[in-house]
Amino acid sequence: MTSHIWAILNNRESLWVKWVYDYKLKGRSFWDIPLHSGVSWGWRKLLQLRPNIRPHIRSQIGNGMDTSIWFDSWCPSSPTIQHVTPRAIASTGFSMQNTVADLYENGEWKFPVAWYDLFPVLISLPSLHLQDRSDSLLWRDHLDRDMNYSSTNVWDTIRHKGNVVTWVNLVWFPQCIPRHAFHLWLVMRKKLKTQDRMKYWDAGSETNLRLMCCSFCQRGLDSHSHLFFECEFSSLVWNEVKSLADLQHLPNQWEAIVSWMIAQQQQNTAQIIIAKLVLAAVSYFVWQERNNRLFSTKKRSAMALVEVIKYTVRLKLLSMRFKNTNRVQHLLEKWKLPRRLTFDNG
Structure with missing residues (x-):
């Protein structure tokens, strides 16, 4: 299921991903889609997985054009939608579809000055060096190490880990x-x-454990x-x-x-x-x-x-x-x- 999400986030070249973008996302971020009743079982499972895997998916900035400024995890303070309200975004003329490249120019962020008082977390946003290459996604494991995506790495990150036994x-x-x-x-x-x-179990009246x-x-x-x-x-x-x-x-x-x-x-x-x-x-x-x-x-x-x-x-x-x-x-x-x-x- 996580591999399906990874295909969506990377906009993989496939008919199913194209269908998801046209009929499910409709221009919105995958992280921003509400979970309504009546959706199909498969789509529901994908949306329900988001809280489990979102902390482990990080966007590595290249040109900033494929990373949502609001919903993707691209710096320690992101996703910024946790700090900036949709009302503030709309009232300032920004869009929920804005990318990092849309709001960063000549080494400075385009946020209104008043936002730094309203949303102090924006002060900690890093300075970027946009490059002539596409953004890429990395998987972050439970030890905060960035690595390439694989089913093995995902399973090792999200599985329950018990104590190592001696035998x-x-x-x-x-x-x-x-x-x-x-x-x-x-x-x-x-x-x-x-x-x-x-x-020690309740075996019922027909069973006499003493025998x-x-x-x-x-x-x-x-x-x-x-x-x-x-x-x-x-x-x-x-x-x-x-x-x-x-x-x-x-x-x-x-x-x-x-x-x-x-x-x-x-x-x-x-x-x-x-x-x-x-x-x-x-x-x-x-x-x-x-x-x-x-x-x-x-x-x-x-x-x-x-x-x-x-x-x-x-x-x-x-x-x-x-x-x-x-x-x-x-x-x-x-x-x-x-x-x-x-x-x-x-």
């Missing part, structure tokens, strides 16, 4: 399996709909910590696969596992990549098996689940290449992978 590279890394990574993201944020969280229990061991409510991997079933699965990533030294406690993995997550070694793949795969398939047992009659044994995890991770490893080191050879042998997956260090 980001544990969940999202180039070799991750996307569906596993998304699930692990939910686990890290403790957003899975486990029974310990559901008991709910872990679908694996039938001992108490399942929770993030119980499922990963304090439950006897999931603990057995974890114990069977963690040695394949040289993680046999880690306990069956989620917080301890994650703490160790976070400390190692920046490393790009084969062992750490495999460890992250294994952790995500185990949590994904344990959760999948938990849901199968709750909502269907399907059941798999712990060893069957281990085989699915090994098969899935092995397929991912077959698409990767590793440096030819003794440690890598050791890991490849554990996963029964061919030597051709390695390449010389040089």
